[in-house]
Each structure stands twice: as C-alpha cells, then as structure tokens.
Amino acid sequence: MAKAETGVFRHSADWRQLMTVVIYYALVASMYFLPACRNVFFLAAACAYSFLTAVVNHNNLHQGMFRSRRANDLFRLLLSFAALYPVSANIPSHNLVHHHFGDDGQPDWASASLVRFKVNLFNLIHFPNVAGPVTFAGVGRYNALLGKRELRRQSRIESAFAFGLTGLLLAHDFWTGLFYVVVPQLWGARWFLRINIIQHDGCDTTSEHDHSRNFVGRIFNWFMMNNGFHTIHHDRAGLHWTALREAHERDVKPHMAPHLDEPSMIGYLMRTYVLAIRRHAPALPPREPSSSALGEESSA
Amino acid sequence: MMLSQHVMGVACLVVLWSTALLVAGAALQELRDLGVLSRSLRELVSGEIVTEGPLAIHEVEQTGHALDVYAPTIVFHDRTTKSRVLGGVVKVGDDTLTLEPSDGEVWVDAKASALAMQDDSTFMDEWAASKKAKGIHRVVRTKLAKGDRVWVARDAKSTVTLVSTSDPRAFVSSRRSLVVLFIIAELLTCGACTRLALTEPVFGALSTMGGALCLAFFLAVTPLGVALRDACRPPSRAQVRGTWSVKTDALTTQRA
Numbered sequence: 001m002a003k004a005e006t007g008v009f010r011h012s013a014d015w016r017q018l019m020t021v022v023i024y025y026a027l028v029a030s031m032y033f034l035p036a037c038r039n040v041f042f043l044a045a046a047c048a049y050s051f052l053t054a055v056v057n058h059n060n061l062h063q064g065m066f067r068s069r070r071a072n073d074l075f076r077l078l079l080s081f082a083a084l085y086p087v088s089a090n091i092p093s094h095n096l097v098h099h100h101f102g103d104d105g106q107p108d109w110a111s112a113s114l115v116r117f118k119v120n121l122f123n124l125i126h127f128p129n130v131a132g133p134v135t136f137a138g139v140g141r142y143n144a145l146l147g148k149r150e151l152r153r154q155s156r157i158e159s160a161f162a163f164g165l166t167g168l169l170l171a172h173d174f175w176t177g178l179f180y181v182v183v184p185q186l187w188g189a190r191w192f193l194r195i196n197i198i199q200h201d202g203c204d205t206t207s208e209h210d211h212s213r214n215f216v217g218r219i220f221n222w223f224m225m226n227n228g229f230h231t232i233h234h235d236r237a238g239l240h241w242t243a244l245r246e247a248h249e250r251d252v253k254p255h256m257a258p259h260l261d262e263p264s265m266i267g268y269l270m271r272t273y274v275l276a277i278r279r280h281a282p283a284l285p286p287r288e289p290s291s292s293a294l295g296e297e298s299s300a
Numbered sequence: 301m302m303l304s305q306h307v308m309g310v311a312c313l314v315v316l317w318s319t320a321l322l323v324a325g326a327a328l329q330e331l332r333d334l335g336v337l338s339r340s341l342r343e344l345v346s347g348e349i350v351t352e353g354p355l356a357i358h359e360v361e362q363t364g365h366a367l368d369v370y371a372p373t374i375v376f377h378d379r380t381t382k383s384r385v386l387g388g389v390v391k392v393g394d395d396t397l398t399l400e401p402s403d404g405e406v407w408v409d410a411k412a413s414a415l416a417m418q419d420d421s422t423f424m425d426e427w428a429a430s431k432k433a434k435g436i437h438r439v440v441r442t443k444l445a446k447g448d449r450v451w452v453a454r455d456a457k458s459t460v461t462l463v464s465t466s467d468p469r470a471f472v473s474s475r476r477s478l479v480v481l482f483i484i485a486e487l488l489t490c491g492a493c494t495r496l497a498l499t500e501p502v503f504g505a506l507s508t509m510g511g512a513l514c515l516a517f518f519l520a521v522t523p524l525g526v527a528l529r530d531a532c533r534p535p536s537r538a539q540v541r542g543t544w545s546v547k548t549d550a551l552t553t554q555r556a
Contacts, residue, residue: 038303040301063318095358125318129323129326133522141375145365146366147368148368174508182515236405
C-alpha cells in the first residue's frame with residue numbers, strides 16, 4: 001500500500017492513474033494526427049486504455065487523486081472527454097445509487113436484471129444500451145434537485161469540454177474522428193458499464209459478503225488499479241485502491257462464498273458468455289429497476 | 301496491420317446494426333410479455349364493486365425532494381409499489397362475483413390519486429422538509445371500493461390475477477401497436493442512415509452526412525428503447541413520480 005505524500009498526489013501510487021490517462025490520450029492523438037498509427041495495434045491499445053481510463057475515472061470520482069481540488073476538477077475534464085460523458089454523473093449514479101444496490105427501496109440504475117435475453121452473450125452486449133439511458137435519466141433528475149447547483153455547473157463544464165472537443169475533431173475530419181476518437185471513447189464507457197453485470201450478475205446483492213464477484217489476478221489488478229476487488233470496494237468505498245487487495249484478503253475472503261473469487265476475468269467471460277450460451281446464473285431478486293430513482297445524499 | 305477507412309466503416313456498421321437488432325430484440329421481449337398478459341385476460345369480466353370495504357389497494361411509496369426552480373416545487377420519485385386484492389363482491393350484469401383475497405395486480409390511475417392527495421395548505425411545511433437530504437415520504441394509496449367499475453381477470457383456478465379500473469385489453473392493444481411501430485420505424489431508420497452512409501463516393505459529402513446520422517441514431521436509439529420499455533410497464537408497476545407546486549398567490553397567503 002502506498003503511503004500518503006505531500007506532493008501533487010494524495011498517494012504516490014497515483015502516478016499510475018495519471019500515466020494511464022496520458023497513454024490513452026497519446027494513443028488517440030497519434031491515430032488522429034498520424035496516418036501511420038491507424039493500425040490494429042494502436043486501435044486495440046486505445047480501446048483497452050479507454051477502459052482503463054474509465055477505471056481511473058471511477059477511482060477519482062470516489063477520491064480525487066490530486067491534493068488540489070482545482071486540479072481534480074480539471075482532471076475531470078480530461079476524463080469526460082476520454083469517456084464522452086460528463087463524469088460528474090458518476091456521483092449520483094455510482095457513488096450514491098449503485099453502491100447501495102436496492103437498499104431502502106432504491107433500485108440500482110445498473111442492475112444486472114435490466115437485461116433478460118436467453119442468450120447470455122446478448123445480455124453482455126446489450127447491457128449498456130439499457131443501463132446507460134436509465135443512468136443518465138436518473139442523473140438528470142438528481143442534478144435538478146435543490147442544492148445541486150455546483151454539481152450542475154461542473155457537469156455543464158465537463159459536457160462542454162467533452163462534446164465540444166469531440167465535435168471539433170469530428171468537424172475537422174469526420175471519419176478519422178469517428179473511427180479513432182469516438183470508437184475508443186464509446187468502447188471504454190460502454191465496457192465500464194458492462195462491468196456492473198460482470199461483477200454482480202448471479203450474486204446476492206442483499207447479502208453482506210456475497211454481493212459482488214472479484215477478479216483477483218495480479219497482472220490484471222496492476223492495470224486495473226485493484227478494481228478487481230469489488231466486494232471490499234462496495235463495503236468501503238472510501239478506501240484507496242492501493243489498499244484493496246490487503247483489505248480483501250483480511251476482511252472479505254474469510255466470509256465470502258469462495259466461488260466469487262475469480263482468478264481471471266477473461267476466463268470468466270469465456271465461461272459465462274461464450275461457452276455457456278444460456279444465462280445459468282440465478283436472476284437477481286425480481287425488483288423492477290426504475291429509471292425514476294433519485295439517489296439520496298449518503299456517505300458512500 | 302493497417303486499418304483502411306473501408307474496414308473501419310464496415311466494423312462500425314456491424315456495431316450499429318448489432319445495437320439496432322438488440323434494441324429490436326428487447327422490444328420483441330415486451331411484445332412477448334404483452335402476449336402472455338393478453339392470454340391471461342381470457343377470463344375477463346367487468347362489473348361494479350358492491351362490497352362495502354375496499355376490494356383492492358394499490359400503493360406507491362414515494363420520496364419527494366425540492367426542485368431547484370424559481371417556483372417552489374417538490375418532485376417525487378417512486379420507491380416501492382404494492383398491489384393487494386383484499387377480496388369482495390362485484391356485480392357482473394345480473395350476477396354477483398365473489399373475489400377471494402390474492403396477490404393479483406391492481407391497475408389504477410395512481411397519478412390521479414397522487415394529485416388528489418396534495419393538500420396545498422400544507423405545501424410550505426412539506427417543501428421546507430423536502431429541502432433536506434432525506435426528503436419527504438408519502439404513500440400514494442388508491443382504494444377500489446363500492447361503486448367503482450372494475451375489470452377482473454382470473455386464472456384457471458379462479459384466483460384473481462388482475463383488478464383494473466380500465467379495460468386492460470385496451471392497454472395491451474395500444475402497447476402492442478406501439479412496439480410493432482417502434483420496431484419497424486427503428487429498423488427502417490437504421491436502414492436509411494446506412495443507405496446514405498454507403499452513397500457513392502463512399503466517405504464523400506453525402507456519405508459523411510449518412511455517417512453522422514448513423515452516429516446520431518446509435519446514440520438516440522437506446523434511450524428510445526428504454527422509453528418503450530417504460531411505456532410497456534403494466535399500470536400496476538408504471539412510474540407515478542409527479543411534482544407538487546402551488547400558485548404564487550397561495551404561497552403568499554401561506555407565508556403570511
């Protein structure tokens with residue numbers, strides 16, 4: 001676990017988060033400006049780093065990595081362009097609603113039960129098509145409430161930056177912008193939404209310890225900044241990502257169902273969505289996810 | 301391996317059409333559910349409640365928060381919804397039908413009930429409370445009682461599966477039409493955008509316009525699919541939500 005420092009970052013390990021975003025921007029810029037970089041390797045890397053940038057986005061909306069608030073706000077602009085949506089939306093949708101699942105009658109906007117195809121691969125592919133609109137509708141209602149003026153202001157600035165810069169790139173060269181900027185942006189944002197179904201489908205979200213699936217591979221978690229340890233993240237959302245593995249081993253593993261620790265996400269995806277064909281995991285409780293729910297202020 | 305514009309264009313069209321077909325597939329699921337609902341209405345009867353107490357109750361638990369607009373307004377969101385058939389007697393033509401208690405669904409106009417329960421004389425107190433993070437809590441309760449006209453559906457064992465204040469067949473019919481229309485319009489629009497994007501010379505001005513429309517379609521079709529899903533929810537589980545505000549002169553009186 002990294003120690004807190006007095007420099008630019010709250011934790012010295014956060015350089016990895018910054019580098020992830022820098023690499024992503026470098027890949028996208030290379031493809032947009034240099035025709036020689038428009039190849040499979042660059043595009044695959046840009047899509048992968050777009051997803052990893054969404055992980056950074058997630059971590060930073062829980063806990064800004066810079067000591068300066070202004071730096072965190074500016075960093076959110078870069079994250080918003082990276083994912084093509086105002087990342088402040090994560091505060092109501094992820095921090096306040098998702099972290100509480102269905103607690104107190106609040107339906108999760110990213111519940112795995114939003115999709116119900118018999119072919120499970122279709123559920124994985126289709127999930128962002130439902131969870132995205134449900135989430136943004138909920139975020140819109142949350143942001144309209146009294147006391148959310150600052151959040152609305154930040155969201156507007158993020159939207160202007162994300163959509164403005166993307167629009168400029170499309171206006172300058174539509175097809176290059178579409179293929180090498182918008183495709184990676186949407187890839188990362190949509191796969192990050194899919195993480196919700198990957199980490200919770202078939203889990204008991206009402207349970208204290210079995211509400212989430214964990215992916216515990218070391219290399220995977222180095223790139224993912226320990227976001228594979230999802231149970232402990234739900235239980236203690238404020239914990240810095242560097243502390244998640246240790247806390248998982250100590251506080252979660254002894255109590256959880258062992259099968260919810262998966263060694264490999266790729267292995268799990270293949271087994272669950274390609275080889276199994278049908279959705280065999282039990283459906284979540286028949287709560288109808290609502291697109292109307294508004295997250296209450298909480299300490300998540 | 302270099303990526304030509306043609307390869308990327310084809311890949312994007314595959315993603316576009318996969319999305320369009322999945323949204324249409326999800327709409328077909330709604331159509332299937334409406335079919336199941338329609339079959340459950342075969343034993344439908346209509347009559348007037350003659351029993352004294354409530355025959356059925358529909359409840360929506362809501363939380364209200366103050367909206368950040370000029371005129372004081374409370375916006376409500378639904379938390380849980382419950383239907384209960386308590387049992388009673390319904391007069392059907394010259395006969396009477398005795399209904400046993402069940403977990404059947406209750407279809408009512410809960411939005412009307414929500415409006416009816418808003419007492420403007422209490423608005424300022426409620427509004428003040430709704431400004432807090434916890435908000436205000438209310439239950440929109442609709443009781444079906446003596447004199448109400450209802451439609452009742454029962455299963456093969458005569459268990460009540462549905463009590464409705466409107467003809468449920470009309471709901472099923474209108475939603476079926478909506479879903480079919482949506483699927484046709486969605487696929488036709490996707491086809492038209494694709495056709496324009498493939499106009500010769502590909503990647504020329506017209507083709508670029510088609511590409512922009514394809515992107516717009518991709519971003520717009522999923523919220524429309526979700527809106528369709530919400531529209532197909534049976535009235536027992538439909539969103540009630542609602543807002544509550546009072547006129548400025550009424551507010552002045554209350555403030556005084």
